[in-house]
Amino acid sequence: MSQPNLPASEPLKKEGVQTELAREARSREVADESGHVLRAEKATIRFGGLVAVNELDMSVRPGEIYGLIGPNGAGKTTIFNLLTGVYKPTSGAIYFRGKRVDGLRPYEIARRGVSRTFQNIRLFPGMTVLENVMTACHLHARQNLFDAVLRTPRYARDEREHREFCIELLDIFGLSRFRGEGGTSLPYGNQRRLEIVRALATRPRLLLLDEPAAGMNPSEQDDLLNLIRQIRDRFDLTILLVEHNMKVVMGVCERIQVVDYGKSIALGLPEEIRNDPKVIEAYLGD
Amino acid sequence: MPSFAKRAAAAAALVVAIVVANAMLSEEGLFGFGVPRYWAHVLMLAGVNVILAVSLNLINGFTGQFSIGHAGFMAIGAYSSAYLTVYHAQAWERSLGGAVGETAAGVVVFLLAILVGAVVSGLAGLVVGVPSLRLRGDYLAIVTLGFAEIIRIVILNMDVVGGATGFTVPGETNFLWVGSFAVITILVVHNIVRSDTGRALISIREDELAAEAMGINSTRYKVLSFVIGSMFAGIAGALFGHYTKFLSTNDFTFLRSFEIIIMIVLGGMGSITGSVLGAVVITILPEFLRQLPAVGGYNLADLRLVIYSALLILIMLTRPQGVLGEREFGFNWLRRAQKRPEGDEAVGAGGGVPIDERPARTVANEAGGDAAGGGEKR
Numbered sequence: 001m002s003q004p005n006l007p008a009s010e011p012l013k014k015e016g017v018q019t020e021l022a023r024e025a026r027s028r029e030v031a032d033e034s035g036h037v038l039r040a041e042k043a044t045i046r047f048g049g050l051v052a053v054n055e056l057d058m059s060v061r062p063g064e065i066y067g068l069i070g071p072n073g074a075g076k077t078t079i080f081n082l083l084t085g086v087y088k089p090t091s092g093a094i095y096f097r098g099k100r101v102d103g104l105r106p107y108e109i110a111r112r113g114v115s116r117t118f119q120n121i122r123l124f125p126g127m128t129v130l131e132n133v134m135t136a137c138h139l140h141a142r143q144n145l146f147d148a149v150l151r152t153p154r155y156a157r158d159e160r161e162h163r164e165f166c167i168e169l170l171d172i173f174g175l176s177r178f179r180g181e182g183g184t185s186l187p188y189g190n191q192r193r194l195e196i197v198r199a200l201a202t203r204p205r206l207l208l209l210d211e212p213a214a215g216m217n218p219s220e221q222d223d224l225l226n227l228i229r230q231i232r233d234r235f236d237l238t239i240l241l242v243e244h245n246m247k248v249v250m251g252v253c254e255r256i257q258v259v260d261y262g263k264s265i266a267l268g269l270p271e272e273i274r275n276d277p278k279v280i281e282a283y284l285g286d
Numbered sequence: 287m288p289s290f291a292k293r294a295a296a297a298a299a300l301v302v303a304i305v306v307a308n309a310m311l312s313e314e315g316l317f318g319f320g321v322p323r324y325w326a327h328v329l330m331l332a333g334v335n336v337i338l339a340v341s342l343n344l345i346n347g348f349t350g351q352f353s354i355g356h357a358g359f360m361a362i363g364a365y366s367s368a369y370l371t372v373y374h375a376q377a378w379e380r381s382l383g384g385a386v387g388e389t390a391a392g393v394v395v396f397l398l399a400i401l402v403g404a405v406v407s408g409l410a411g412l413v414v415g416v417p418s419l420r421l422r423g424d425y426l427a428i429v430t431l432g433f434a435e436i437i438r439i440v441i442l443n444m445d446v447v448g449g450a451t452g453f454t455v456p457g458e459t460n461f462l463w464v465g466s467f468a469v470i471t472i473l474v475v476h477n478i479v480r481s482d483t484g485r486a487l488i489s490i491r492e493d494e495l496a497a498e499a500m501g502i503n504s505t506r507y508k509v510l511s512f513v514i515g516s517m518f519a520g521i522a523g524a525l526f527g528h529y530t531k532f533l534s535t536n537d538f539t540f541l542r543s544f545e546i547i548i549m550i551v552l553g554g555m556g557s558i559t560g561s562v563l564g565a566v567v568i569t570i571l572p573e574f575l576r577q578l579p580a581v582g583g584y585n586l587a588d589l590r591l592v593i594y595s596a597l598l599i600l601i602m603l604t605r606p607q608g609v610l611g612e613r614e615f616g617f618n619w620l621r622r623a624q625k626r627p628e629g630d631e632a633v634g635a636g637g638g639v640p641i642d643e644r645p646a647r648t649v650a651n652e653a654g655g656d657a658a659g660g661g662e663k664r
Binding site for chain 2: 084085086105106107110111115116118122123124125126127131134135136137138139141143144145147148149150151155158159162198199202
């Protein structure tokens with residue numbers, strides 16, 4: 001028994017949490033002195049003899065939807081893992097809001113306001129939809145272990161606030177009616193949505209989406225495009241998107257960077273990228 | 287959330303239950319009704335095992351870090367508290383006894399000894415946990431097993447606590463102590479699991495990479511659960527030592543660690559009530575099998591170890607996730623089947639849902655709502 005997938009084009013509902021989130025994002029100055037929220041400078045990572053990412057430069061402006069594309073095996077997900085601290089670059093530097101973040105552990109980078117989804121959905125299988133999202137409120141928890149053990153008023157207040165926040169957030173994405181169900185028992189499309197909700201619950205300033213359209217049919221992809229735009233507008237976020245699906249990337253991204261064999265081969269507006277001979281060669285081969 | 291009155295009533299009922307159980311397990315019995323001495327002994331051990339199993343479940347079941355060194359931390363708690371009661375308790379009791387009376391002084395000093403056992407075990411847990419929790423799965427299991435044996439061998443070579451000849455300890459433990467600490471253990475673990483900390487622990491079990499991406503410091507939380515688990519193992523050890531009145535390092539071999547593992551695996555990893563059930567069953571079952579009658583001139587009790595093993599295999603084959611799996615047994619058990627998530631109707635009935643999809647959605651939602659309430663849709 002499974003529920004029908006929610007059409008992603010279903011408009012996000014309600015003001016409230018998202019305005020709160022947006023206000024928070026706006027009130028904090030997200031850009032560094034060069035006007036970028038995220039910068040990579042000659043970021044390189046080697047696995048043994050293989051150079052997976054080679055002297056990658058990248059700079060993402062606040063509020064834009066930035067696409068990172070490339071053929072299979074080009075190193076897109078590796079770049080993501082560099083940005084989120086899963087890997088440490090062999091050389092080069094990564095700056096988030098003007099501060100160096102390379103070499104930090106993933107949770108430290110998350111604490112600074114970078115949140116992500118995964119190419120293969122990584123929800124917490126043993127948890128309900130609501131618990132999945134509430135787990136991501138960890139960074140904003142005011143309760144500590146003793147509050148929990150002694151069930152202090154602070155614990156009760158904190159739990160209630162997180163619960164309400166998460167339900168409201170789920171509600172915006174039309175998922176709150178499934179909150180009591182196992183997160184991984186949802187249909188595929190809703191699991192992707194839930195993963196985005198979970199990432200938003202950390203209240204990020206930069207959202208990284210790793211192949212959000214993977215496994216989606218063309219109409220679902222259209223819905224996804226709308227959803228991504230809506231998220232950016234409503235939550236006032238910067239979004240970095242890894243994708244090899246051209247249609248999604250061209251439809252939603254404002255700037256696109258193309259990588260192949262770990263090297264950046266092109267950077268520009270979608271129309272420029274579409275007509276770039278190097279990109280065409282990388283995708284179609286020679 | 288139960289009201290204050292309800293909680294107070296539950297607490298009072300628990301206290302009465304523990305006092306009554308204590309009286310029935312003592313040699314005098316309660317108004318002549320008592321449990322035979324032999325079974326009283328078994329039940330005391332069951333109480334200690336409940337503490338061990340529930341605390342190990344926090345590490346293995348909820349945090350998902352497979353540790354098989356629990357007996358080592360139990361040994362540390364047992365020996366460190368026994369060291370206090372053997373060498374220092376009398377002097378402390380004398381100096382305290384004048385002020386608060388002898389009985390109270392005895393209680394305070396023993397409580398202190400238990401807490402010291404807990405703290406020392408917790409520190410040992412920290413020292414062992416920080417390097418070994420970098421490892422995962424089988425590797426972690428082997429390392430914890432190794433540390434537990436190291437602890438045992440070190441104690442075996444400490445003459446101050448008796449060394450190989452064993453350590454004679456004053457008997458202080460009765461069911462008041464064991465029962466109270468079992469309840470405290472269950473409450474503490476329950477409260478931890480249902481909190482932000484608990485969600486962090488469970489998320490590490492479910493997907494460590496995703497947990498880190500959500501801002502959870504997985505190392506910190508793994509060590510935290512390891513230390514808390516070790517502290518309760520230390521408490522169990524302290525109670526155990528002062529109950530058996532004699533400590534030998536043979537009580538703390540890896541066989542005991544495995545016994546605790548069997549309890550939680552059988553009861554259900556990630557279920558508190560499951561590990562309580564597992565602890566009680568695994569403690570009582572072998573003793574129960576001793577009482578089997580002779581059938582056709584053949585004594586079934588002689589086969590108790592075979593039957594015991596066969597039962598374990600049978601349970602694991604039929605319910606590999608443990609008797610309770612990850613679920614909890616409680617008053618909600620019966621109610622849950624009909625319960626829908628609260629506030630369900632307010633959501634989704636309103637705007638935002640395309641009109642043409644609404645009827646289908648409602649039907650699906652109702653069917654799904656039941657499953658959501660039962661949480662059994664696997």
